[in-house]
Amino acid sequence: MNLIPFPQKLVEKKGFFDLGRPGVVIAVPHGQERSRYAGEKLKNRVFDLTGKDLPLVQSDHTRKNGISLGVSSEHSASESYRLTIGKENIAIEGEGQAGLFWGVQTLLQLIRLQGTRLPCLEIIDSPDFPHRGFYHDVTRGKVPTLATLKLLVDKLAFYKNNQLQLYIEHTFAFRNIPELWRDKDPLTADEIRELDDYCRKNFVDLVPSLATFGHLYELLRLKRFEHLNELDLKASMLPFNLWDRMAHYTIDVSQEESFLLIKSMLDEFLPLFSSRYCNICCDETFDLGKGKNQKRAAELGNGRLYTEFVKKIISVVHNCGKTPMMWGEVILHYPELINELPEDTIFLNWGYNADVTADSVKAFADAGVTLYVCPGVQGWSRFANEVNIASANIRKMVRYGQQYGAAGVLNTDWGDCGHVNFLANSFPGMALGAALSWNASSYPKDGSFDTALSAMEWGDRSGSAAKRLRELGSLCFYHFGNLYAWINGVAGSWDKEREVQSASHSVIEQHYARASEIMDAFTALKAPGEFNGEPQDLDEFIWSATAVRWTMGLLAFKKRNEYGQKECAAVYGSRKALLDEGRALVVNFEILWRKRNKESELRNVTETFKKILSKIETMPDG
16 A cells, blocks of 8 residues: 555455446546546546546435445635445545545546555545645746646645745746847747646645745846846846756845836736745845945845845735745744744745754744745756655754644745756655655655655666665766866855865766666566556756766766876776766757746756767866
């Protein structure tokens, strides 16, 4: 019973219900549109999974030889449900429509695992956290196609996540700022409306999320808005830089034009969403008080500058009839000001390390405000997600959330430095976050969760697929952001050249060999009947394993040729072999990117790869 999330209560009984026997129908109550949608979803997925085309009928009573769907109260917001599988019929009753929909997802998971011969059982289930979300970056490189976003919604609903946020800085087609999104393939108003409708049908709340204070790189590099930068820069004249895009560009809070610009963007953006929430971000305002507002900061304090502008942004959100959310790390520097923000503000408390502490969660809880805990899936800037770190981080943050009464869990998936991380690599962290935010006591061991995920996602009951992904993410400390820093001379946290110099030669060789074995194992799954998941997922895993192997080979090359460490084996054998596989990686990366994403900013990644290959090609022998 590798269900994800695992139910709060499951009682197994004797016998089976044969879904394939003649006459089985799906029965939905009369006049309940959302119940009918749940029934249609069940009908379509049962056909996909088993080939059985079950008739959909209307009935207000439990049907013998049927799958009967019902709700206790059609207008209840409860997510609780009861699923009963007997020898003669199956019944799913939700306390409200959402509960019924989640019960349908549980039945679909059972069919995915068991086929048409379903064991008799009773499940009584409800979530530990009312808000269980996934936060997906669509601004730092990749803009997914609408089809990909709908696939993501289906995935979230399958694991009972009920909230999705898409991080946007410049990747929405604002009518009055066309130069902001030109050549970036933004999401359009029509796409947002269609996605919002799809989310609503699947009981996923699509919450608007827009950078409104810090992280305004593209906006403040436009010639007509560069004067609104806190720093006195002619940013439109500066070359594009992925590191700079992450690190600076805070808006000047002293100019009324700054507020009016942000207000105009929110006024256009927010009405597209049916959600009653809005995330205004307001994180990492690195430059606040360091430029044009230096004098005001000295007089009032940076905290006061920050909260004054945040309150103005929140007023816009309130005028749009929504409840504000914001990242919490800045205001934590000024805890005395937390309660000066409107009392309905929801604070999103992020922390991504494996050893994250409860201190920040406790600080918000002590202030008596509403908060979410926000862990991460550890994919950003990585060719393969660091699943071990993500697992430890997610487990701790969920535990802290329970301990301090958090209203929700918002699991984050960022796209730092061009967004090289592929979507399928985030599924382990995404599914674990969904599992624990529904039932925090389930899957206490990573091994049991890996087995469950492998079976559910890819039809692999051995757990090998998820275990390989977990191991793959632990093999390489050197990521795409470090490669970018290497070829561009970037200092700071992305510069890991000292670690390269001191890295063990034997460990590099071992990790190269192990990545090769993982790559071969994933490649073997392409044989007919060996992989029961999305083919694109497997292709992304193979690419990731190849990229990790290639990176280890590059590190060996750097140690020999750049740092003169001749004792380090040239694991690729020759410069040409390293270059040939590097070029193949770029070609395959482009193919995979375009299958799930718009063209968007693919050029930033491919141009970086080409510079890396050029540097390898011209580097003298050490």
